Amino acid sequence: MAKILLTGASGYIGSHTLLSFREQGYTDIIAVDNFSNSHPEIYDRIAAISGMPVKHYNVDVRSDAFETVFTENPGIEGMIHFAAYKSVPESVEKPLEYFENNVSGLVHVMQLCKKYGVKVFVFSSSCSVYGNIDVLPVMESSPLNPPESPYAASKRIGEELLQSWAGTGAGIKIINLRYFNPAGAYKNGLLGELPLNRPANLVPVLCANALDPGTAFTVFGTDYNTPDGSCIRDYIHVSDIADAHVAAFVYASNSADTTFFRTYNLGSESGTSVLEVIRVFSEENGVTLNYTLGPRRSGDVEAIWADCSLALAELGWKPRRSLGEIMRSAWQWTLNYTKS
Numbered sequence: 491m492a493k494i495l496l497t498g499a500s501g502y503i504g505s506h507t508l509l510s511f512r513e514q515g516y517t518d519i520i521a522v523d524n525f526s527n528s529h530p531e532i533y534d535r536i537a538a539i540s541g542m543p544v545k546h547y548n549v550d551v552r553s554d555a556f557e558t559v560f561t562e563n564p565g566i567e568g569m570i571h572f573a574a575y576k577s578v579p580e581s582v583e584k585p586l587e588y589f590e591n592n593v594s595g596l597v598h599v600m601q602l603c604k605k606y607g608v609k610v611f612v613f614s615s616s617c618s619v620y621g622n623i624d625v626l627p628v629m630e631s632s633p634l635n636p637p638e639s640p641y642a643a644s645k646r647i648g649e650e651l652l653q654s655w656a657g658t659g660a661g662i663k664i665i666n667l668r669y670f671n672p673a674g675a676y677k678n679g680l681l682g683e684l685p686l687n688r689p690a691n692l693v694p695v696l697c698a699n700a701l702d703p704g705t706a707f708t709v710f711g712t713d714y715n716t717p718d719g720s721c722i723r724d725y726i727h728v729s730d731i732a733d734a735h736v737a738a739f740v741y742a743s744n745s746a747d748t749t750f751f752r753t754y755n756l757g758s759e760s761g762t763s764v765l766e767v768i769r770v771f772s773e774e775n776g777v778t779l780n781y782t783l784g785p786r787r788s789g790d791v792e793a794i795w796a797d798c799s800l801a802l803a804e805l806g807w808k809p810r811r812s813l814g815e816i817m818r819s820a821w822q823w824t825l826n827y828t829k830s
């Protein structure tokens with residue numbers, strides 16, 4: 491089995507992806523994270539679930555120390571690059587930090603992949619690259635409208651750099667995965683999202699509120715052109731997203747094309763409004779949430795959901811877990827880690 495390096499491996503999607511690779515028989519996995527938005531204890535949880543310790547490095551992918559990972563682990567074939575900052579509102583406050591980490595960090599990872607002969611590169615992009623779109627569901631061929639946030643811009647630049655690099659015949663096969671809204675937690679709530687920074691994504695906000703309903707959270711925007719006025723998103727189980735990385739890696743590995751660059755949407759193919767998510771979460775988990783209705787938030791698009799037929803046709807991937815499962819597993823995880 492190929493040797494694979496995951497950056498951002500103790501983060502939310504990275505940790506679930508590490509487990510998916512292990513479940514598919516990949517044992518030679520190296521994890522890199524600087525814990526800027528995650529906890530080292532996530533590796534203990536992965537080890538407990540998979541029965542194998544995680545080989546990991548506490549380094550920043552922008553640093554010179556990152557190269558040590560390649561010299562100490564010769565023959566890395568796959569790079570799964572998650573490490574980035576991911577908060578849309580924070581990126582509006584700190585755009586240069588986002589460009590520095592998400593773009594400069596990516597370029598450094600690309601340079602080392604080139605230097606050490608990595609064969610397959612999987613990039614974490616985002617549906618935010620589509621901007622505000624007119625025609626739904628969105629397809630990979632849909633036009634990319636102006637980014638609504640510095641975060642979205644950083645992902646779009648990342649995609650362009652990688653596509654341009656692939657076109658030069660760089661000899662590395664690149665898969666660009668556009669995630670919609672990853673949510674939920676590993677089965678039985680044994681692993682989930684444990685961010686260091688204040689969560690900006692909806693489901694972790696609901697979990698925090700269900701635990702401590704004393705302070706209301708805000709629903710940003712109730713005057714969008716949607717049935718109930720709140721934003722519509724496409725929620726996809728994090729383990730479905732994780733499984734797609736294994737499928738993507740295998741697909742790219744099997745290609746003989748030296749200019750290989752493919753983009754895939756990863757969503758559930760259905761849109762759910764913020765207010766509907768609140769209702770489903772409450773019903774599935776039997777909890778009451780405390781929220782207020784507020785104005786729109788800078789950087790948010792109105793509505794988006796995915797067409798994922800390309801990933802099904804080429805990667806053989808489709809989402810298998812329901813919205814209810816997302817909500818139940820997220821809450822189960824919250825209860826598990828707050829008790830432990």
Ligand SMILES: NC(=O)c1ccc[n+]([C@@H]2O[C@H](COP(=O)([O-])OP(=O)(O)OC[C@H]3O[C@@H](n4cnc5c(N)ncnc54)[C@H](O)[C@@H]3O)[C@@H](O)[C@H]2O)c1
Binds near residue numbers: 498501
């Ligand atoms: N979660 C989402 O809603 C979502 C949606 C679309 C795309 N993405 C992208 O997916 C990737 C993973 O997202 P996530 O939800 O797991 O986020 P996360 O914050 O949980 O994980 C990212 C990890 O990268 C680490 N990291 C950040 N900068 C680093 C650096 N310079 N060097 C080393 N480690 C660094 C963080 O400590 C964190 O553990 C990101 O690139 C994100 O932009 C996420």
